[in-house]
Amino acid sequence: xxxxxAIFIGLLYACGVYLVLRRSIVKxxxxxxLLSNATNLIIFMAGGIKxxxxxxxxxxxxxxxxxxxxDPLPQALILTAIVISLGMSAYIxxxxxxxxxxxxxxxxxxxxxxxxx
Amino acid sequence: xxxxxxxxxxLIFVAAIFTPFLYGVWRQKxxxxxxxxxxxxFICLLVEALHLAPHEGFILDTPIVFLPGMNLAFRIxxxxxxxxxxxxxxxFLILLYSAKYMAKYERQGHFxxxxxxxxxxxxxxxxxxxLIIMFMFWEITSVASFFLIGFDHHRxxxxxxxxxxxxxxxxxxxSLLFAVILIGNICGSYNVSDLxxxxxxxxxxxxxxxxxxxxxxxxxxxSAQFPFHFWLPGAMEAPTPVxxxxxxxxxxxxxxxxxxxxxxxxxxxxxxxxxxMITGCITMFLGAFFALGQRDLKxxxxxxxxxxxxxxxxxxxxxxxxxxxAALVFFIVHGLYKGGLFMVAGIVEKTTGTRDIYALHxxxxxxPITAIxxxxxxxxxxxxxxxxxxxxxxxxxxxxMQLPDVSWLILPLSVGANIMLVAVAINIYYQLxxxxxxxxxxxxxxxxxxxxxxxxxxxxxxxxSGVLLxxxxxxxxxxxxxxxxxxxxxxxxxxxxxxxxxNDVLRVSIFTVLSGILIFILRKPVTKLIVKMIVxxxxxHLPTLFTNSINNYLKGAARSTNRIQHGYHRYYLLTFFLVVxxxxxxxxxxxxxxxxxxxxxxPVKLHVLxxxxxxxxxxxxxxxxxxxxxxxxxxGVSGYGIAMLYxxxxxxxxxxxQFLAETVLMVIFVLVxxxxxxxxxxxxxxxxxxxxxxxxxxxxxxxxxxxxxRFLQLNEPISGFFAENAYTMAHGGNIVNVILVDFRALxxxxxxxxxTLAATGVYSLFRFQIKTIKxxxxxxxxxxxxxxxxx
Numbered sequence: 001x002x003x004x005x006a007i008f009i010g011l012l013y014a015c016g017v018y019l020v021l022r023r024s025i026v027k028x029x030x031x032x033x034l035l036s037n038a039t040n041l042i043i044f045m046a047g048g049i050k051x052x053x054x055x056x057x058x059x060x061x062x063x064x065x066x067x068x069x070x071d072p073l074p075q076a077l078i079l080t081a082i083v084i085s086l087g088m089s090a091y092i093x094x095x096x097x098x099x100x101x102x103x104x105x106x107x108x109x110x111x112x113x114x115x116x117x
Numbered sequence: 118x119x120x121x122x123x124x125x126x127x128l129i130f131v132a133a134i135f136t137p138f139l140y141g142v143w144r145q146k147x148x149x150x151x152x153x154x155x156x157x158x159f160i161c162l163l164v165e166a167l168h169l170a171p172h173e174g175f176i177l178d179t180p181i182v183f184l185p186g187m188n189l190a191f192r193i194x195x196x197x198x199x200x201x202x203x204x205x206x207x208x209f210l211i212l213l214y215s216a217k218y219m220a221k222y223e224r225q226g227h228f229x230x231x232x233x234x235x236x237x238x239x240x241x242x243x244x245x246x247x248l249i250i251m252f253m254f255w256e257i258t259s260v261a262s263f264f265l266i267g268f269d270h271h272r273x274x275x276x277x278x279x280x281x282x283x284x285x286x287x288x289x290x291x292s293l294l295f296a297v298i299l300i301g302n303i304c305g306s307y308n309v310s311d312l313x314x315x316x317x318x319x320x321x322x323x324x325x326x327x328x329x330x331x332x333x334x335x336x337x338x339x340s341a342q343f344p345f346h347f348w349l350p351g352a353m354e355a356p357t358p359v360x361x362x363x364x365x366x367x368x369x370x371x372x373x374x375x376x377x378x379x380x381x382x383x384x385x386x387x388x389x390x391x392x393x394m395i396t397g398c399i400t401m402f403l404g405a406f407f408a409l410g411q412r413d414l415k416x417x418x419x420x421x422x423x424x425x426x427x428x429x430x431x432x433x434x435x436x437x438x439x440x441x442x443a444a445l446v447f448f449i450v451h452g453l454y455k456g457g458l459f460m461v462a463g464i465v466e467k468t469t470g471t472r473d474i475y476a477l478h479x480x481x482x483x484x485p486i487t488a489i490x491x492x493x494x495x496x497x498x499x500x501x502x503x504x505x506x507x508x509x510x511x512x513x514x515x516x517x518m519q520l521p522d523v524s525w526l527i528l529p530l531s532v533g534a535n536i537m538l539v540a541v542a543i544n545i546y547y548q549l550x551x552x553x554x555x556x557x558x559x560x561x562x563x564x565x566x567x568x569x570x571x572x573x574x575x576x577x578x579x580x581x582s583g584v585l586l587x588x589x590x591x592x593x594x595x596x597x598x599x600x601x602x603x604x605x606x607x608x609x610x611x612x613x614x615x616x617x618x619x620n621d622v623l624r625v626s627i628f629t630v631l632s633g634i635l636i637f638i639l640r641k642p643v644t645k646l647i648v649k650m651i652v653x654x655x656x657x658h659l660p661t662l663f664t665n666s667i668n669n670y671l672k673g674a675a676r677s678t679n680r681i682q683h684g685y686h687r688y689y690l691l692t693f694f695l696v697v698x699x700x701x702x703x704x705x706x707x708x709x710x711x712x713x714x715x716x717x718x719x720p721v722k723l724h725v726l727x728x729x730x731x732x733x734x735x736x737x738x739x740x741x742x743x744x745x746x747x748x749x750x751x752x753g754v755s756g757y758g759i760a761m762l763y764x765x766x767x768x769x770x771x772x773x774x775q776f777l778a779e780t781v782l783m784v785i786f787v788l789v790x791x792x793x794x795x796x797x798x799x800x801x802x803x804x805x806x807x808x809x810x811x812x813x814x815x816x817x818x819x820x821x822x823x824x825x826x827r828f829l830q831l832n833e834p835i836s837g838f839f840a841e842n843a844y845t846m847a848h849g850g851n852i853v854n855v856i857l858v859d860f861r862a863l864x865x866x867x868x869x870x871x872x873t874l875a876a877t878g879v880y881s882l883f884r885f886q887i888k889t890i891k892x893x894x895x896x897x898x899x900x901x902x903x904x905x906x907x908x
Contacts, residue, residue, distance in 0.1 A: 001721050005762070006823040008729050012755070014816025015736045017694060021687045021808040023800055026793055028686075030739060033752060033782070037759055042819070044763070044771075046826050054767050055852040057844045064840045064852065070767035072843075073836045076856040079774050080868050086778040087875035093789050094879040100793055 005045060012038035023107050025099070029092055036085040040078045122161045122191065123179045126240055128154055133233030140226030147229055148216025149571065155208035155236060162205060166198045171595065172602050176246055176310055183250050192246040192309055195599025199445060200243040200374055203366040203452045208236045210456070210575035215358040217569040218463055222356070228268060232359070235261035239367040243374060248297040248307045255293060255339075255371060259286040262368055266355040278351035281663060285348045289338030293375070296331035299324055300382065312382050313603060320386050329383055332375065333392055340372025340426045343400040347660045349423055353415040357466065360415060361459030361575075364422045365452045373429045373448065377441070380604050385436055393434025394523065398530050400427030405534035408541045409640070410647035414462045414472040414549075418455065421498065421541060424534055425451045428513065431527070435516055441604055443512035445597050446613065449586070450509035454497040457579035461491045464572060465549065468561045474545060477559055479552035484565045486573060488550045493580035495542040497587075500535060501630065505586040508613055510535065510629075514622045532629055539633025544640060590614060691808075694815055701818045708825065725765055732758030745790050753783045770853045 012034055019031025055072040057064045132139070132151060140147045174194030181189040191197075215232070219225050238257035245251045260283070267279025301307040303324065304317045311317075319325050336342075341349035349369060353360050363369065376384075376393070383389060404424030411417045425447070432444035464487055465480070466472050481488045493504065500510030517528050586592060590613035597613070636643055735754035742748050756779035764772040800808075839852055839860060849855035857865050 001725065003824065004721065004726065004729055006820045008733060009823050010816035010818075010820030011733050012736055012816075013819040014812040015740045016812075017815045018740055018808055018812035020690055021812070023687065024794075024796060026745065026790075026796065030748060030752060034736065034739070034755070037756060038819075041759060041762070042823055042826075044766070044768070045823050054769050055840075056769075057840075057850045057852065059850070062844050064843070069840065069852070071834070071836045072839055072852040072856060073834065075768045075771050075853045076861065078768075078771055079853065079857060080864060082771070082774050082778050084868055084871050086782060087872040089782055090785055091875040091878045093785055094882040097789050097792055098882045 002045070005041070009038050009041050009045070012041070025096055025107075029089075029096060032092065033085075033089060036081070036089075040081055040085075043074050043078055043081070046074065120177075122158065122165075123177060123181075125154060125158045125161065126191075126237060126244075127181070129158075129233055129237035129240070133230050133237060136229040136233060137226035140229065145216065145220055147225065148212045148214075148219070151229060151233065152209050152212035152216070154233075155205040155212065158240070159202060159205040159209055162198055162201045165193055166202065166596055169193070169195065169198065169595065169599055171599060173599070174310070174313075174603055183247075183253065187247050187250060187307070189241075189250060190246040190308075191244040193244070194603045195596045195601070196374075196377060196445075196603055197244050199449065199596055199600055200366075200370070201240060203449065204236065204239050204243065207362060207366040207452060207456045207575075207579070210460075210578060211358050211362045213571040214361070214460055214463070214575045215356070217572045218358055218467070219356060222268075224268075228265075228356070231261050231264040231268070232362070235265060235362070235367065239371070242371060246309050248301060248309065251309075252290070252294050252297050255335075255375075256287075256290045258368055258371060259283060259290055259339075262286070262352070262363060265359040265363070266352045268356055268359070269354065272354070275354040277664065278348070278354040281660065282348045282352050284667070285338050285345050285663075289335040289345075289372075292331040292338075293335035296328045296335065299328045299331075300379075303328075304382075309378065317382060318385075319382060325383075325386070326388060329386075329388055329392075332379060332383060333396075336372035336375050337396055337430070338372070339375070340369050340430060341400075341423055342372070342396045342427060342430055343403055346400060346404065346423045347663065350416055350419040351660055353413075353419050357415070357459060357463030360419075361456050361463070364418065364459060365456030369422065369426055370429075370448065370452070373426065373433065373444070376430065376433045377444070377600075377604055380433065380441070384433075390434050390436050393430050394527065397427045397429070397431025397434055398527060400424070401431055401534045402427070402530050405537035405541070406647065407651060409537055409544065409636075409644055410651050412473050412475055414465065414474050414545070415459070417474070417541060417545065418458055418462060421538060422451075422455060424538065425455070428531070428534070431531070432513065432516060435520060435527075437516060437519060438601060438605055439512065439519060440516035441601060442597060443509065443516045445600055446505070446512055446593065447509040449593070450497060450504075450506045450583070453579045453583045453586075454494040454504075454506060457490060457494040457576040457583075458498070460572070460575045460579075461487055461494070464568060464576075467572075468563045468565075468568065469559055470562060474548040477549050478556055479550070479558060481550040481552070483559075483561055484550075486565060486577070487568075488546075490573075490576040490580045491549070492546060493583060494576070495546050497580075497583045499539040499542040499630070499633065500626065502615060503587045504583050505590065506583065507587060507626075508590050508615060511622050511626060514625050518621065518625075528625075532625060532632075535629045536632040536636060539630055540636035540640065540643075543633065543637040547637070587615060691811065694811060698811075698814055698818055701822060705818075705821060705825065725762070728758055728761055728765075743796050745793070745796060746787070748796070749783055749786045749790065753779055756782075768853075770851070 016031045016034035016038060019027045019034060022028060022031070053069045055064070055069045055075065132154060136147065136151070139150075143150055174192065177191040177193060179189045179191065183189050212229075212232070215228070219228055222228065235258060238254040238261060242251050242254035242258060245254060263279050263283040266282050267276050269275045270279075297307070300312075300319060303319050303322050304312055304315075306312065319328060322328075338345045349364075352363060355363065401424050404420045404422070404427055408417050408420035408424065411420060429444050429447060429451075432440040432447065462472060464484070465477070468484065469477055469480070471477065497504035497506030500506045513531065514528075517524055517531055520527060593613055732755045735751040735758065739748050739751040739755065742751065756775065760772045760775035760779065763775060839856055843849055843852040843855040847855045847859040849859065
């Protein structure tokens with residue numbers, strides 16, 4: 001199963017990189033989304049995933065057995081990453097909107113100086 | 118006395134800083150008032166000099182801390198006093214002189230600032246006991262001279278000359294710093310007095326040759342020795358008082374001073390002798406030789422300065438007590454006559470409007486005092502009695518004759534150089550002051566009595582000092598002996614006298630003068646020859662070569678910068694990806710032999726497989742679709758797929774967050790997308806193919822890395838800690854949430870800050886275009902800030 005997920009991550013990366021290398025800024029942004037998703041998955045995998053229980057201590061118990069639950073640490077890290085990438089994505093989109101508004105182009109090659117159109 | 122000296126030197130710098138304001142008050146009198154500071158310093162030093170015991174050298178400590186643990190301390194001994202007296206004395210005359218000379222210049226306040234800094238740092242350099250502080254002052258002189266040479270900065274030539282001087286002397290300064298640090302490391306002290314007291318000589322140290330090379334580099338760049346001599350003729354672009362000061366007592370003599378100061382620590386080895394002798398010899402001869410071919414009075418003088426500096430370096434290199442004595446005396450001689458001659462050049466330029474000696478003649482009648490003063494200075498330059506120059510030259514000849522093995526080479530060259538100097542001296546006087554019948558009288562802008570007293574004072578005082586010291590040279594005996602004691606640690610009783618019998622030295626002197634006169638008589642063919650040689654030399658014209666190499670360097674830098682910083686976003690990324698790929702490949706290759714304990718992979722579940730297939734198709738569709746909306750939806754599908762994957766592996770919180778984030782993102786995207794252009798294919802097929810291959814490569818490598826990383830457990834994970842303590846310490850059941858809000862609460866706060874920033878950014882980006890916002894609102898869309906945290 002892990003091999004398949006690794007290949008899936010590879011695919012996400014390939015597509016992300018391809019999009020980031022485009023000249024159209026909309027595609028670049030799509031590529032960034034893909035890459036951040038893929039990176040989250042890598043962190044998740046790096047924790048050494050195993051199908052375990054939810055990382056919640058059961059009612060009445062004081063301690064959870066680490067071998068029974070899925071690793072909580074990467075989850076916490078990724079959770080933060082997801083939220084931050086959401087904030088960043090929203091910002092990039094707004095920036096892109098303004099950028100197109102001001103420069104009138106979406107071709108990165110046309111954007112070689114800060115002059116407005 | 119010592120305290121007064123410290124205060125006065127500090128006063129120079131204080132005055133330098135406030136001069137632009139003082140100039141607003143004092144106007145034309147600024148130079149006059151400022152000149153009191155060097156005058157007082159001169160008097161102080163003179164008193165010190167008169168009280169100095171034969172083998173006495175002492176330190177004046179000051180409370181001024183330059184660097185931690187490094188107080189500014191003045192070292193007073195014969196050597197520093199000789200230099201200090203000349204610097205302050207001539208500095209006084211120069212300030213008086215510039216008060217009138219600079220009267221019509223703009224930005225005089227700045228001029229005095231630079232000049233005072235120059236003077237102060239020169240004095241500081243000579244007197245400072247600490248080598249590091251000496252280096253600092255050395256650099257300040259370079260910087261100050263840059264501003265002074267480039268003072269007429271509206272002229273390109275001036276700027277170029279200033280830059281040249283700065284680059285060359287700055288290069289020397291760097292080598293000096295390097296050398297000083299090495300010396301300090303070897304000797305355990307940066308203080309000159311410690312080095313002298315302990316008789317440390319670094320000659321046996323393995324780094325000796327490195328240090329010596331660096332020191333010599335510093336000295337010959339500063340002192341304009343061949344092949345770095347060319348900045349000095351360029352530096353005559355400076356206003357004349359500056360040239361006078363720069364040539365006579367300061368700046369170029371700093372290199373000679375450095376050699377003399379470090380002679381006890383470094384000197385006397387074979388390498389020292391020959392490198393200095395060769396450089397000095399070449400410089401001495403070339404300078405004197407080229408001087409005769411020049412027309413511009415200041416340029417002629419600049420070349421004779423080069424020659425004189427060559428002589429001093431040569432003498433320090435010859436390395437006998439006699440030669441050191443000769444070098445010291447010659448420094449005084451040169452300072453006195455060169456300062457005077459430059460000031461005369463300034464007077465001639467002011468009164469006639471030109472410095473071309475061949476355009477002038479018959480000035481004696483109109484400028485008699487100037488003429489007499491010039492004559493005295495030129496006699497000193499030619500080395501004739503009764504001037505001090507005569508004694509200097511006799512000493513030089515004597516020192517050179519005593520050399521057993523190389524005198525056959527050095528003596529002819531130096532006699533040759535002196536012959537040329539005699540010819541130059543006669544030529545200057547002849548062209549400027551004697552009357553030529555076939556030419557019209559020169560029209561003067563001023564008469565001599567209109568020349569202000571302060572301008573004439575300098576050359577007159579210097580010429581008279583030259584005569585006086587020539588007639589009563591014993592006045593110098595004590596100082597020179599003291600300096601020699603600290604240079605060579607030799608107890609030596611200097612006895613200078615004008616007449617020392619009819620001997621070989623005198624015979625050579627007479628020969629020199631006669632040949633000089635002969636050359637003067639034959640000046641036309643000789644000059645023609647020299648000019649021809651200069652033209653031939655111009656192929657290797659060093660200033661041009663220097664400028665060109667600097668320009669080419671800049672061009673090369675610009676070219677390589679343009680190539681690297683091309684501004685194409687995707688090529689930066691491409692470079693980045695390729696490098697990462699290469700590094701990953703290298704690392705994977707190196708890990709090939711590592712032992713891997715493969716944990717059994719989990720079984721392939723059909724529904725997960727289908728999930729992956731659907732997500733993959735969505736991702737690929739995102740790349741290739743032409744519809745913007747479809748691309749976003751496909752992106753969303755893949756995002757949801759990832760969320761499901763999280764869910765499958767029991768990461769409930771992650772899955773929820775991913776769902777929410779993906780949804781919000783899609784909403785925002787859909788809102789914005791219709792204000793954005795449609796997808797267009799901007800690149801050609803070949804580019805797409807290349808990018809596709811690179812992306813696939815990256816994909817493959819990432820896959821490999823993920824597979825490898827799975828087996829890698831470098832450290833014991835700390836997850837167990839959280840699992841054990843989530844409830845007992847933080848009283849929360851959901852371990853992931855407890856980590857976020859309790860154990861790593863600060864991280865979460867940072868995250869919230871990021872979100873706030875992003876929200877502010879988004880808001881302001883939209884806010885600035887109110888019209889567009891209104892348009893948005895008309896369409897019934899909501900404010901486009903994203904919801905807060907999802908935790």
